[in-house]
Ligand SMILES: [Zn+2]
């Protein structure tokens with residue numbers, strides 16, 4: 001059916017406003033508004049005088065009420081920083097029924113859904129409401145800072161505030177601090193006598209030292225530290241630190257003084273944790289740091305069950321370079337999949353400190369468990385230093401000297417679109 005014949009049928013079906021008439025032909029006449037499109041088609045179809053929206057059987061003048069909804073939305077975010085927004089609506093049951101009826105009785109390949117017209121109208125009304133308050137923001141369909149859902153039946157407005165993200169690297173300068181808080185082993189976090197009611201296995205974590213400064217700067221309600229892997233609780237994290245992304249939920253402020261945040265973290269951490277390289281992050285970066293298996297450089301203080309010679313140590317370390325087959329260590333089998341990994345040791349060197357003690361440096365692929373590379377883990381890691389030396393060996397102290405990821409001016413930095 002041609003558009004003018006269809007328009008004539010619509011006009012005959014009942015009083016319809018220009019906007020609702022034009023919306024049935026939204027795919028025609030690019031650059032026109034639905035009102036302009038409707039006016040043109042009404043004239044072409046000899047549809048008589050325009051109909052006021054209040055008398056329109058399709059919309060019943062819903063448009064006028066949108067300014068008030070938009071102002072309420074603006075009030076909801078009066079004390080929040082945002083640059084982008086998006087509106088969605090729940091139609092009333094009557095509006096749903098009318099849409100269905102129109103599609104069935106007056107099918108049009110050019111029609112735009114009422115919902116989309118309403119979303120756009122709300123967005124425009126919202127921009128005006130913001131302008132009244134001296135603010136501005138733009139619509140963003142992909143990832144808005146704030147998203148409103150307006151229920152046109154009840155008038156209720158639901159607000160969802162998108163989290164905000166910050167990238168950084170942490171150095172952990174003391175042993176005994178996990179990266180994120182660990183639930184108490186006895187009570188699994190409920191609180192018991194052995195954890196003093198805290199529900200925590202360790203009183204502190206890197207996350208707990210880092211997050212509060214972000215929360216107070218952003219006014220967020222909570223958050224997480226997503227690390228690019230994690231070192232053992234008893235290992236220090238030195239060098240340029242380990243990459244992380246902090247996610248802050250429901251922030252009130254998004255652009256914050258990151259130097260001041262770092263300063264606040266350092267003040268509270270009292271030398272236990274240091275933060276480097278803070279900058280704005282993104283949700284993509286969370287996945288990126290979590291998936292990254294960067295090469296790592298370790299320093300281990302190794303103790304031997306019997307004296308060894310310097311030559312024997314040098315030979316064993318040389319033999320350690322290459323591919324390692326490592327079954328998931330016994331100590332983590334309860335929480336990690338039990339499988340055999342293949343990881344490379346790129347380089348290994350070391351020197352005896354005493355006949356039964358050495359300091360060893362190992363450069364290896366991410367995901368290799370260094371303690372088991374030294375001890376052998378009952379044969380579950382092959383080759384291993386203990387077997388190569390023919391004496392029991394264990395790591396007494398471990399430091400991560402470097403996480404050799406691409407983010408030091410590399411791929412991560414290039415793809416970090418500040419938000
Ligand atoms: Zn209408």
Ligand SMILES: [Zn+2]
Pocket residue numbers: 184185186187188189190191192193194195196197198199200
């Ligand atoms: Zn407990």
